[in-house]
Amino acid sequence: MRQQEAPDDAANPNIAVPPGMGHYCSMLWRGDRWALEWEPSSKSDPCGRLRDQQAEGRVAHAGLYSTHGLNNVVMRCRNGVDYWRGVGAGPLKSAVDEALASQRRGCVFTVAPDALPLFDSPFSASTRIQGHFPGGFDFAQGDVTVDVNGFDQPGLANAHIVESHGIDMSNTVAVNDHDGHDWTVPTGTPVLSVADGVVLLARDRKVPCESPIQKEVYIQHIVGSGEYEERFVTYYAHVDSYSVVAGQRVKKGQVIGLSGETGCAGGPHLHLAVTRLTNTASEYRRAYSIPSTDHPPMTSNIEPYGWEAPRGFDPWGWMNYPSGALSIDLWNPGQAPAR
Structure with a gap:
């Protein structure tokens, strides 16, 4: 039996995003420059907003976060790893503040809501x-x-x-x-x-x-x-x-x-x-x-x-x-x- 690959995106019936979710985008640019943006809507496009600033960036991570519930954030940079847990955009902001204060390079941010009611x-x-x-x-x-x-x-x-x-x-x-x-x-x-x-x-x-x-x-x-x-x-x-x-x-x-x-x-x-x-x-x-x-x-x-x-x-x-x-x-x- 040959390996089974995931079907093309067009064949998948996507599930609607539950209420209370926004979008986040972690991007990288040349020279280990980074950015993390988020917007409190599941119809927003923070990656697009970042591309408007510098077109050569690539998406490192992008997905959903809870606008008013608990979120978990891992920040992995060239010189270390940190993590935060908190309500709404709080832990995302804390991660950015720490990365800027410590002059971190090449940072990728992974975000996950505590709960995403689907099942x-x-x-x-x-x-x-x-x-x-x-x-x-x-x-x-x-x-x-x-x-x-x-x-x-x-x-x-x-x-x-x-x-x-x-x-x-x-x-x-x-x-x-x-x-x-x-x-x-x-x-x-x-x-x-x-x-x-x-x-x-x-x-x-x-x-x-x-x-x-x-x-x-x-x-x-x-x-x-x-x-x-x-x-x-x-x-x-x-x-x-x-x-x-x-x-x-x-x-x-x-x-x-x-x-x-x-x-x-x-x-x-x-x-x-x-x-x-x-x-x-x-x-x-x-x-x-x-x-x-x-x-x-x-x-x-x-x-x-x-x-x-x-x-x-x-x-x-x-x-x-x-x-x-x-x-x-x-x-x-x-x-x-x-x-």
Whole structure:
């Protein structure tokens, strides 16, 4: 099977930007000069405004930020990395002020709203979730270890499994480098697309497990348009069957298959993972291919519940560079499945 590329933009039904979002643009020019502009409207064009000033600049990152809610900002310059968390444009302004005061060069700014309400539950309201495997998404992936005491949590100074509340899961049954969430539901439970999108792939994949065929579905979701799009891919694994094909448009809440325990599964459950394809730790827009015999690397998978620790900053959003991405709470109100 050849690699599957994301469909052309014209084939993707873009999701409307939720209310309360504005656009930001981080640009670079020759000589390590930089700029960060933002405007409190999802119809604005800060990149265009910057181009009017100096045409040779290139977009380093551009996307959405919350005009009145919490935002997370990572500033990566030639001589260091800093991060801020705050309300509205506050952390963006703080980043610019610090870069100017410290005469930073070659700065790229990555911004993510704390919440971007897009997803509904992958299960109907009548579905009884029987359990959730501990841990969920691991914020200490790869060779990076994290000191959870900085999040007001007890535990190791070199934790290698950290969940979304900043809790050290290193000495539990949680899976190291886990990329998503596992909910125990009976085989045959309808699995729903969490948002409007386009199916990248629905396939039977051979795996070296007791159940040698794993059934899985990948769906791409695009929010907004043009240079300010935010792109995500949802991955649904271990399904017993799927009812969609590559290239098919799907609507939020549409049944895409039935849950099961195909492939490398210890029992009937749904594995759901989310990949961020725009404004990752190191890339403006990430190319995404699905290998024929494996799932894509977890380079920019994120936690769809967002970073929820009592204190501290999302470690996966900056520590694992060039891997990593800022996580975002993507659930619509009342739609996040219980953990």
